[in-house]
Amino acid sequence: MPTTQLPNTASLPPDFIWGVSTSSFQIEGATQEDGRGLSIWDIYCRTGEIKNHDTGDSACDHYHRYREDVGLMKALGVQAYRFSVAWPRVRPLGRGSANEAGLSFYDRLIDELLAAGIEPWLCLYHWDLPQALEERGGWLNRESAVWFADYASLIAARFGDRVKRFATFNEPSMFSLFSRSLGKRDGSSEDKLHRMIHNVNLAHGAAVDVLRANVINASIGCIHNRQPCRPSSASEADAAAAARLNVYWNAGFPDPQCRGEYPLSMRVAIEPHMQPGDLARICRPLDWFGLNHYSPVYVKARADSMLGYDFGDKPASLPLTPIGWPIDPDAFSRTLQDVHAQYGLPIYVLENGYGDSGQPNQTGAVIDPGRIEFLKAYINAMNEAASSGVDVRGYFVWSLLDNFEWDSGYSIRFGLTYVDYASLQRTPKSSFGWYAGLIKAMQP
Numbered sequence: 001m002p003t004t005q006l007p008n009t010a011s012l013p014p015d016f017i018w019g020v021s022t023s024s025f026q027i028e029g030a031t032q033e034d035g036r037g038l039s040i041w042d043i044y045c046r047t048g049e050i051k052n053h054d055t056g057d058s059a060c061d062h063y064h065r066y067r068e069d070v071g072l073m074k075a076l077g078v079q080a081y082r083f084s085v086a087w088p089r090v091r092p093l094g095r096g097s098a099n100e101a102g103l104s105f106y107d108r109l110i111d112e113l114l115a116a117g118i119e120p121w122l123c124l125y126h127w128d129l130p131q132a133l134e135e136r137g138g139w140l141n142r143e144s145a146v147w148f149a150d151y152a153s154l155i156a157a158r159f160g161d162r163v164k165r166f167a168t169f170n171e172p173s174m175f176s177l178f179s180r181s182l183g184k185r186d187g188s189s190e191d192k193l194h195r196m197i198h199n200v201n202l203a204h205g206a207a208v209d210v211l212r213a214n215v216i217n218a219s220i221g222c223i224h225n226r227q228p229c230r231p232s233s234a235s236e237a238d239a240a241a242a243a244r245l246n247v248y249w250n251a252g253f254p255d256p257q258c259r260g261e262y263p264l265s266m267r268v269a270i271e272p273h274m275q276p277g278d279l280a281r282i283c284r285p286l287d288w289f290g291l292n293h294y295s296p297v298y299v300k301a302r303a304d305s306m307l308g309y310d311f312g313d314k315p316a317s318l319p320l321t322p323i324g325w326p327i328d329p330d331a332f333s334r335t336l337q338d339v340h341a342q343y344g345l346p347i348y349v350l351e352n353g354y355g356d357s358g359q360p361n362q363t364g365a366v367i368d369p370g371r372i373e374f375l376k377a378y379i380n381a382m383n384e385a386a387s388s389g390v391d392v393r394g395y396f397v398w399s400l401l402d403n404f405e406w407d408s409g410y411s412i413r414f415g416l417t418y419v420d421y422a423s424l425q426r427t428p429k430s431s432f433g434w435y436a437g438l439i440k441a442m443q444p
């Protein structure tokens with residue numbers, strides 16, 4: 001590969017980790033197989049709300065094709081793979097008895113990864129809460145911290161001999177905000193949002209303690225989506241809405257988890273849910289900060305919404321990905337610098353990627369120059385941040401495979417590998433070969 005096509009990586013540390021990421025609900029399928037319980041996303045998909053009425057029932061069928069998928073990772077040359085465990089697959093009701101068939105699937109996956117020389121990075125929660133727990137109040141129930149700690153204990157006991165890298169949550173601000181805050185303003189839903197935020201933070205701290213106590217040499221973090229929230233106009237109202245969202249999107253979880261305090265503007269609303277000692281329960285020693293970043297977010301005021309915001313117009317000058325997300329590598333570099341300055345932890349970029357709907361050409365090849373240019377620009381920006389002193393130690397592309405993109409179903413593709421959802425055939429895209437070439441060039 002001509003070196004002109006490679007990004008500048010000169011400032012990245014020699015032991016920098018190159019990886020890929022996925023999540024359980026988005027790739028596994030087999031939602032009703034081998035004793036798996038229902039998750040809230042299975043129930044949500046049944047409402048028909050997902051684009052094209054898509055569901056996670058088959059997804060990429062990773063549950064059966066995991067060996068092939070580890071083979072793809074080996075072909076990429078990645079040193080690490082970030083995945084999540086489906087809580088209802090290993091504990092169908094969220095509490096109580098474990099499901100041996102579910103646990104043994106992850107045994108097989110982890111053993112396949114280790115045999116391929118790929119380090120497993122295990123995320124405990126990537127949004128697929130057992131429905132049985134939702135029916136007991138879910139994250140609105142303060143007992144959720146106990147449920148989550150018990151789940152972490154099951155995972156630590158079963159996999160802690162082979163897995164050392166653990167994330168408690170993927171993007172707590174996303175699943176809290178978007179399940180609660182775009183609804184209409186009413187006191188009860190604001191109270192629910194803050195109760196959920198606090199309970200998820202308590203669950204994070206409880207799981208960190210369990211993992212630390214039960215896994216020798218555990219390396220633990222939480223994965224935060226962090227994207228600057230910018231006003232869509234010069235109006236004071238938009239500026240205030242963007243500032244308010246910025247607190248909830250980017251600080252409401254890492255601040256208490258890493259610094260032992262909530263942002264000032266959240267404290268009054270969180271107070272009713274606080275019990276003595278809670279901040280100490282939440283702020284437990286962490287080994288790294290997991291960062292997911294795609295683009296800045298543009299915000300406008302909306303008086304009737306819960307936090308008084310909505311998404312607004314982006315600057316006409318900003319280049320966009322095919323799915324309309326701004327391409328702004330400078331924002332990524334600045335985000336890395338902000339995280340480094342504010343939390344002082346080693347940073348692993350655990351999601352960054354490019355969404356499109358690219359299809360194979362007449363020869364069956366999937367040529368995706370837009371994704372290559374995006375990844376090159378963002379890796380250059382990451383290198384720039386590293387040259388300014390940011391302690392960034394890894395970069396994991398979202399995603400290994402095209403997969404279930406939540407409300408968008410299968411209409412949006414983030415994979416380095418194209419998935420034909422009818423045949424489930426995997427086809428590495430041209431970005432796959434580009435990323436493999438970069439990783440190869442980085443080897444000492």
Ligand code: GCO
Nearest residue numbers: 023170171225351398405414
């Ligand atoms: C998220 C999740 C991923 C997404 C990815 C692209 O941020 O929604 O972590 O599951 O698929 O970020 O949107």
